[in-house]
Amino acid sequence: MSRRLFTVGPVHVEQDVLQAMTGPMITHRSKEYKALHQAISEKMKKALDTDMDILMVSGSASVFLEGMIRNGVRSKTLGITNGSFGDRSIEIAELNGKAVDKVQVEWGKAIRAAHIKGKVKSDTEAVHWVSNESSTGVFSDSIEIAEEARSQNPDALVFIDAVTSAFAMDLNIRKLEPDALVFGTQKALALPPGLAMMAVSEKLLRKAKTVPNRGFYTDLIKVKKQNDENYALTTPPVSLMYALDFQLDRILSEGMAARYRRHKEMADIVEEWACRKLNGIFPEKGFRSNTISVLNRGGLDFDKFHSSLKSKGYEISNGYGDVKEKTFRIGHMGDTTPADLRKLLSVMDEILEEKA
Numbered sequence: 001m002s003r004r005l006f007t008v009g010p011v012h013v014e015q016d017v018l019q020a021m022t023g024p025m026i027t028h029r030s031k032e033y034k035a036l037h038q039a040i041s042e043k044m045k046k047a048l049d050t051d052m053d054i055l056m057v058s059g060s061a062s063v064f065l066e067g068m069i070r071n072g073v074r075s076k077t078l079g080i081t082n083g084s085f086g087d088r089s090i091e092i093a094e095l096n097g098k099a100v101d102k103v104q105v106e107w108g109k110a111i112r113a114a115h116i117k118g119k120v121k122s123d124t125e126a127v128h129w130v131s132n133e134s135s136t137g138v139f140s141d142s143i144e145i146a147e148e149a150r151s152q153n154p155d156a157l158v159f160i161d162a163v164t165s166a167f168a169m170d171l172n173i174r175k176l177e178p179d180a181l182v183f184g185t186q187k188a189l190a191l192p193p194g195l196a197m198m199a200v201s202e203k204l205l206r207k208a209k210t211v212p213n214r215g216f217y218t219d220l221i222k223v224k225k226q227n228d229e230n231y232a233l234t235t236p237p238v239s240l241m242y243a244l245d246f247q248l249d250r251i252l253s254e255g256m257a258a259r260y261r262r263h264k265e266m267a268d269i270v271e272e273w274a275c276r277k278l279n280g281i282f283p284e285k286g287f288r289s290n291t292i293s294v295l296n297r298g299g300l301d302f303d304k305f306h307s308s309l310k311s312k313g314y315e316i317s318n319g320y321g322d323v324k325e326k327t328f329r330i331g332h333m334g335d336t337t338p339a340d341l342r343k344l345l346s347v348m349d350e351i352l353e354e355k356a
Helices: 015-020 031-048 062-072 084-095 142-152 202-208 220-228 238-254 256-277 302-311 321-326 338-355
Strands: 053-058 076-081 099-104 126-130 157-161 180-184 195-200 292-296 327-331
Touching (some): 015 238, 031 053, 031 238, 053 062, 053 220, 062 084, 062 126, 062 157, 062 180, 062 195, 062 202, 076 084, 126 142, 142 157, 157 202, 195 220, 195 238, 202 220, 256 338, 321 327
Parallel strands (some): 076 099
Antiparallel strands (some): 053 195
């Protein structure tokens, strides 16, 4: 049985987007491919309002989360975490042999400048965090954090996991000036998984040239060289790129301001429902995600509730990490509309009434 996904990702993909993937196969060293690659790059820069190079490789965003560490850090980083995916970025750095100074922020709370006061040292090569923590539904002010990091060490690189915020929440990239901003296709872009993207700064690329052991697949210098010619380093998912090109046209047609407003409206709808029907929203007020609502479970038997929901054609997400047993998550990003979300919540109401 097919189900409508309101999960944290992958998310629901519209039929016309899937249809766009059925274009004719082309080789990745052809003129046709170069035109496709260039079109995607130009549209993505326009949508995100940035002049930064945007690199693409096959795989999940984790490819570039590893790549930013391998290219930008010889020995030491500062990792800030307020959830499972912040922990993962720290783990990636450590598994690549880097020393990581850790800043642990309470789950459900936003990362603030005050958390890193005095912690960005002269030998800190990069500071990294998650802008929109999927396990807790917290959206932190990355501009505030980046400014504080640079005030302590202007040479420190700024690496941001924007996997569930890019294309749904305004990151103000021109003001933020990240050195690496990483995201993928299967979240707010509302595409199948399989393509990772990174907005990369010249500062990081200059640093990469001095860092040994960048690997092959994660070598940003190699990827950038090919990207400059509108080529991929290795064979890309051409069918997925057809859909990405199609989707970017839709996104630009909607307009980014309207897109950001739509995501905020959906977050507000879920928050109102959660406060009225259950036990409210888990993360602190003022720093709540517009793409992922993390709800307090209270006495709800989530497994039974979710089984009933899936039998009616809908799927949401369980809690994650340290708060798995006391929360559950509703994803509302990509092409999901407020009307879609209200339909989901009406079905959830029916199930709650049946179990009352």
